[in-house]
Amino acid sequence: MNLINGYDKIENILKDNSSWKEFRTTSFHDFQKMGLPTRKNEEWKYLNIKPLADHFFTATLTGGNKASLETESIVSKELNKDFYNLVFINGVLNKTISDMNELEKNIDLHLMEDVVAGKKPNADSIIQFFQKNFKKYGNKEENAFDKLNQAFVGQGIVIEVKPNTVLKRPLHILNYISLEGGLSLACHTQVYIQIGSGSNISVIETFSGQNDSRYFSNSKTEIFLNKNSKLNYLRNQSDSSQAFHIGRTKIYLDEFSTLNSLSYQVGSKLSRHNLDVYHIQKNSTSVIDGIYLCHKEQAIDNHTDIDHVVGECQSSQTYKGIIKDKAKAIFNGRVHIRHGSLKASSQQLNNNLLLSSEAEVDSKPELQIFADDVQATHGSTIGQMNEEEIFYFESRSIPRTTAIEMLSFGFVNELIQKIEVNSISNWLGQKMLATLRNL
């Protein structure tokens, strides 16, 4: 199979210690046994991943050239000075253009390759903590891409935010993939963030790459919010138009912690983001939003899984998408309120705007409620542009194309405006305008 190409070289490259080695080997065998999911699998019913399997990729860990100065300069021009930037190019941390000094003053950073090689016992214990949580709360099966990610991991970062840390600027983790000599790369990364109690931080994860280049990004991010902490999280998937993107974010919420999350997906030919949120202690709150803009023959899939492990927590989801040409969007929103999770409150809304007759959207709410005395609502709409609105704009001298652009922006802008950090909402608003102009 094309996706496991180069696996045999990993051992030599990483010289990993025994616990990681075993984990890696098991995951690799699991992946081989499972094979890639097909549409017969309920979880993958609407997304055909065959185009991904048809291509040949080289894992960044085993091949791929160092970023050229030209790539470095392209990426560094894109960096926003209002953020603390942590830049990975082809899976490798680029210290030259990252804000290492400022970051290291505020948070502890550990490279995955050092952790895997047994050089960072502190970070290793953080990962073990996440694994324990997954065993304890994660009642879900890991899929083939999780296994693949685990089999090839060696790149990424473990971040420790000490209690009562307030980061002045958002932390921006940028994963950029370039061709550098022509190989189509597969980049399997992991990010772990442990947010200490009473801390308040903003994290942006951006996935992007060289224009129109083909690559495969398969990422996993796990975040733990300790008591009384707060996270504003933006996941910006703006990969190249020919890229394939699979990603999972898992977020655990302890008592009185607050999560504001926005999953923004506009890139890639084919993409899937799984967002799993676990309310593991009472009085935790999550606001989980999503924007997807797709055109041409793009397929963008959002799967959310909000798990009310305990009661007295609030979750609220709003996903909005615009689908044009022959593109396809999928929203699968699962809310799981476990037995005994009394007074859980959960809202879910998915609104879609179709801009062509061939565009497709599959919107599927999945409410699994096993407790009494809960509040759970869901709603889904699929609509088209209102011709009377367009006429109103035209009658005010605004051309039709501009009117559609402005109305599209208006349709999703509400979610950008909800972002509490101005530097992030302004930055993303500008990006979204540019995307809508080319949609």
Added chain:
Amino acid sequence: MLEVKNLFAKVEEKEVLKGLNLSVKAGEVHAIMGPNGSGKSSFSKILAGHPAYTVTSGEINFEINFKMKNLLDLETHERALEGIFLALQYPIEVPGVSNFTFLHQAFNSILKHHGSEEMSEPDFRNFVKEKMKLVQMREDFLERPVNVGFSGGEKKRNEILQMAVLSPRLALLDETDSGLDIDALRIVAEGVNKLRTKHNAIILVTHYQRLLDYIKPDFVHVLSEGKIIKSGDSSLALKLEKQGYDWLL
């Protein structure tokens, strides 16, 4: 400025105009009155270029750069760029687009069309604030989504604000008085009167005479079954108010 000759038009399969003739010169105010379903609103939408209507025969000529041009050759937004403005009977609510952005975009489209430089946000803000005084609108309305959550009167005032900002040569006010209480009616009418000049023309489409107490028309036309059956001066409106339409039909 405007010459409408023997105009026939339909919406879906229904004929709404059946040989309408009208001539409007710069500086004039025309009132078009008539019973429900006579084609009044259709006429104003056809002039503005609403896509639901099809002109089947006849002509609409509009003066552009001192030459009479066929209006039907122009797209909806091109007509607006040339100075045609329609204040809607039911202004559309546009969630997610602020009044400011909407007005700014519209205004700059017109500047660009005339080869002028676009106006910056701060300059436009000052410009539009002045215009808001004309219709007694508070500044915070600029940041609100277009017409969303506005009362009936606020929506109509917002239409007149747009008119003030875009300063059209030919303004079509479609039932602007409907749904307005007496205070709102006075504010809207005063706004319109201040925008009257010898260079622009106004067509008021109305069912009732009461708006004409505040905006005095030069001509009053009665529309019935898709054509004008009677024209006169402002006294015709008063007569209609007293006697209704029956004596004409």
